[in-house]
Amino acid sequence: xxxxxxxxxxxxxxxxxxxxxxxxxxxxxxxxxxxxxxxxxxxxxxxxxxxxxxxxxxxxxxxxxxxxxxxxxxxxxxxxxxxxxxxxxxxxxxxxxxxxxxxxxxxxxxxxxxxxxxxxxxxxxxxxxxxxxxxxxxxxxx
Numbered sequence: 001x002x003x004x005x006x007x008x009x010x011x012x013x014x015x016x017x018x019x020x021x022x023x024x025x026x027x028x029x030x031x032x033x034x035x036x037x038x039x040x041x042x043x044x045x046x047x048x049x050x051x052x053x054x055x056x057x058x059x060x061x062x063x064x065x066x067x068x069x070x071x072x073x074x075x076x077x078x079x080x081x082x083x084x085x086x087x088x089x090x091x092x093x094x095x096x097x098x099x100x101x102x103x104x105x106x107x108x109x110x111x112x113x114x115x116x117x118x119x120x121x122x123x124x125x126x127x128x129x130x131x132x133x134x135x136x137x138x139x140x141x142x
Contacts, residue, residue: 001045001046001047001082001083001090002045002046002047002048002071002075002080002081002082002083003041003044003045003046003080003081003082003083003088004038004041004042004079004080004081005021005023005078005079005080005081007021007022007023007024008020008021008022008038008079009022010035010038010039012035015031015032016029016030016031016032016035016112017029017030017032017034017035017036017038017039018030019035019038019079020117021077021078021079023078024078025116025117025118026077026078026114026115026116026117027114027115027116027117028077028079028111028112028113028114028115029111029112029113029114030109030110030111030112031107031108031109031110031111031112032107033106033107033108033109033110034070034109034110034111036102036106037099037103037109038074038079040095040099041080043088043089044088044089044090044091044095045083045088045089045090045091046090046091046096046099047090048068048071050096051091051096051099051100051103052064052067052068052071052103053100058100058104059103059104063103063104063108066108066109067103067108067109070108070109070110070111073111074111077111077114
């Protein structure tokens with residue numbers, strides 16, 4: 001069982017879902033179908049094999065392969081992680097069925113881009129005018 005990494009923040013920008021891994025300092029751009037899957041995992045765990053079934057079953061081989069590769073890619077990036085079933089609940093039958101129907105017709109999910117966030121904390125930490133705390137020790141380069 002897997003869940004969405006609890007250290008993620010995201011925002012929909014146009015058709016993309018932009019995801020930030022707050023622990024790893026990486027930012028990702030997801031296609032609409034990819035973003036939808038991630039948003040459906042709010043406080044729910046899923047078993048990809050149970051969700052996707054077997055190739056040629058609910059999904060044709062090409063669609064099954066695309067979703068399997070994508071889920072594996074999200075696991076590799078750390079956006080999906082192993083579930084602690086004491087902390088989350090699995091998708092219920094109705095949620096799973098609705099998601100399976102959606103996957104059967106959705107466009108192939110894609111991780112469109114990824115970018116490491118570097119020096120984010122340093123670049124904005126001491127810029128004058130942001131707050132009283134920042135003005136206490138301003139960085140003259142701001």
